Amino acid sequence: MKYISTRGGAAPQNFSDILLGGLASDGGLYLPETYPQVSAAELAAWRELPYAGLALRILEKFIDDIPGDTLKDLVERAYTAHTFRHTRPGCDAADITPLTTLEPGLQETRRAAPSVSLPPRGEAERGEVCGGGLYLLELSNGPTLAFKDMAMQLLGNLFEHVLSVRGETINILGATSGDTGSAAEYAMRGKHGVRVFMLSPHGLMSAFQRAQMYSLQEPNIFNIAIEGMFDDCQDIVKAVSNDAAFKAQYKIGAVNSINWARVLAQIVYYFKGYFAATRSNDERVSFAVPSGNFGNICAGHIAHQMGLPIHRLVLATNENDVLDEFFRTGVYRPRGASDTWVTSSPSMDISKASNFERFVFDLVGRDAAVVRELWAKVDTGGSFDLNDTPYISRLADFRFVSGKSTHADRLATIRAVWQQHRLMIDTHTADALKVAREQREAGIPMIVLETAQPVKFAETIQEALGCDPQRPADFDGIEKLPQQVAVMKADVQAVKDFIVSHCT
Numbered sequence: 077m078k079y080i081s082t083r084g085g086a087a088p089q090n091f092s093d094i095l096l097g098g099l100a101s102d103g104g105l106y107l108p109e110t111y112p113q114v115s116a117a118e119l120a121a122w123r124e125l126p127y128a129g130l131a132l133r134i135l136e137k138f139i140d141d142i143p144g145d146t147l148k149d150l151v152e153r154a155y156t157a158h159t160f161r162h163t164r165p166g167c168d169a170a171d172i173t174p175l176t177t178l179e180p181g182l183q184e185t186r187r188a189a190p191s192v193s194l195p196p197r198g199e200a201e202r203g204e205v206c207g208g209g210l211y212l213l214e215l216s217n218g219p220t221l222a223f224k225d226m227a228m229q230l231l232g233n234l235f236e237h238v239l240s241v242r243g244e245t246i247n248i249l250g251a252t253s254g255d256t257g258s259a260a261e262y263a264m265r266g267k268h269g270v271r272v273f274m275l276s277p278h279g280l281m282s283a284f285q286r287a288q289m290y291s292l293q294e295p296n297i298f299n300i301a302i303e304g305m306f307d308d309c310q311d312i313v314k315a316v317s318n319d320a321a322f323k324a325q326y327k328i329g330a331v332n333s334i335n336w337a338r339v340l341a342q343i344v345y346y347f348k349g350y351f352a353a354t355r356s357n358d359e360r361v362s363f364a365v366p367s368g369n370f371g372n373i374c375a376g377h378i379a380h381q382m383g384l385p386i387h388r389l390v391l392a393t394n395e396n397d398v399l400d401e402f403f404r405t406g407v408y409r410p411r412g413a414s415d416t417w418v419t420s421s422p423s424m425d426i427s428k429a430s431n432f433e434r435f436v437f438d439l440v441g442r443d444a445a446v447v448r449e450l451w452a453k454v455d456t457g458g459s460f461d462l463n464d465t466p467y468i469s470r471l472a473d474f475r476f477v478s479g480k481s482t483h484a485d486r487l488a489t490i491r492a493v494w495q496q497h498r499l500m501i502d503t504h505t506a507d508a509l510k511v512a513r514e515q516r517e518a519g520i521p522m523i524v525l526e527t528a529q530p531v532k533f534a535e536t537i538q539e540a541l542g543c544d545p546q547r548p549a550d551f552d553g554i555e556k557l558p559q560q561v562a563v564m565k566a567d568v569q570a571v572k573d574f575i576v577s578h579c580t
């Protein structure tokens with residue numbers, strides 16, 4: 077399996093060659109040359125597999141330069157019931173991503189109903205969308221309580237393996253507004269050959285998120301709080317990475333959301349969720365995905381391309397609706413940082429979706445010249461419009477629909493789920509659930525991806541429910557632990573100096 081760039085100007089690479097890097101040399105993103113297909117026999121055989129077993133089957137189709145036994149070991153060590161601790165009664169610990177039923181499907185409530193009249197779309201009463209239940213797929217039972225752990229835990233093992241085979245080391249430099257940084261740090265802690273330098277905006281993360289990151293006492297993890305916004309952190313990372321000499325000398329690497337292995341690892345739970353919500357492979361399901369950088373739903377798109385019977389991919393945004401706008405109008409109009417709203421689902425506060433180029437590459441029939449032309453506009457602050465191109469009519473084949481949600485919607489959704497099910501959901505999951513309800517169709521199970529636990533966003537839970545979110549026992553008193561963080565001005569040189577002084 078070779079990997080090619082969406083802009084067509086980089087030599088095809090092996091998996092291990094692109095694992096540690098970010099962008100391709102021509103500025104594009106890597107994708108597999110072709111998407112491996114899943115046969116009906118494979119789909120049938122995979123249905124009963126535990127998470128790690130399923131992950132191995134899927135990863136084997138994309139990775140051919142790591143020996144099978146080694147890959148098996150890396151995967152099994154990533155997806156253990158010790159690392160992903162769900163407490164869902166009736167679910168196997170090895171499930172890793174348990175499915176919670178919000179509203180049962182018809183076959184679960186009224187088995188073998190002879191004939192049912194289908195309620196019109198969007199108007200069905202609770203529990204009465206025929207045949208199609210409403211589910212939450214829990215992706216947030218990892219060490220940092222957000223779905224980023226699903227990919228990052230595997231990435232840590234893959235990095236350590238490839239670096240040790242090559243006798244290399246890497247210094248990961250990243251910027252985070254919360255979830256990515258902690259997921260990367262918990263995945264890379266104690267890993268040989270890896271140091272992490274993580275920039276975060278000083279004083280802007282929640283107390284819980286700060287405690288998660290800054291209380292880590294690991295010799296290979298360095299937290300840097302920048303006196304500025306998330307965008308300032310991002311700009312510093314870009315400036316350092318653009319200094320080719322510095323980057324080469326200090327072996328600067330990235331784990332941001334364009335990393336191919338992160339997208340790859342996320343494909344697995346679409347299969348897992350499908351099997352959990354269906355009884356036979358003749359059924360189709362829809363997935364609702366709270367989206368920011370398009371990494372999560374990009375994995376769903378690839379699962380669909382591999383042959384997973386997906387009916388619709390429901391993309392949900394918050395007030396930062398650049399992706400919703402595209403799927404409704406065919407116009408992709410990235411906003412400037414100053415036009416990005418700070419919302420109560422902060423991990424979706426993006427104005428430019430960094431993985432979107434991967435989808436557009438497929439949409440335009442994998443014509444790299446077209447992608448180059450479109451991104452020549454995007455990269456210079458412009459937009460593009462696919463109306464009046466042949467691509468707009470192909471959009472339907474990819475099964476995307478979209479919607480958006482506001483702060484008031486989040487509060488209402490969190491309240492309704494609490495009142496109806498005694499279940500607390502986080503703000504990002506609430507965005508997806510709101511749009512999922514609008515997009516449900518008769519007979520099709522709808523699986524909402526649950527991307528974080530409410531404890532990470534306590535302020536909004538307080539606002540919605542008037543009480544504090546539930547907190548997993550391991551996190552009791554985490555805010556009181558000693559914290560280690562270097563605070564500095566938004567200054568590229570200061571960050572470089574810090575890296576240099578901690579690399580010896």
Ligand SMILES: *Cc1c(COP(=O)(O)O)cnc(C)c1O
Nearest residue numbers: 255367368369370371372423528
């Ligand atoms: C990162 C994140 C998202 C957005 O995922 P993308 O892959 O960027 O689209 C949604 N919810 C939570 C909780 C996240 O951490």
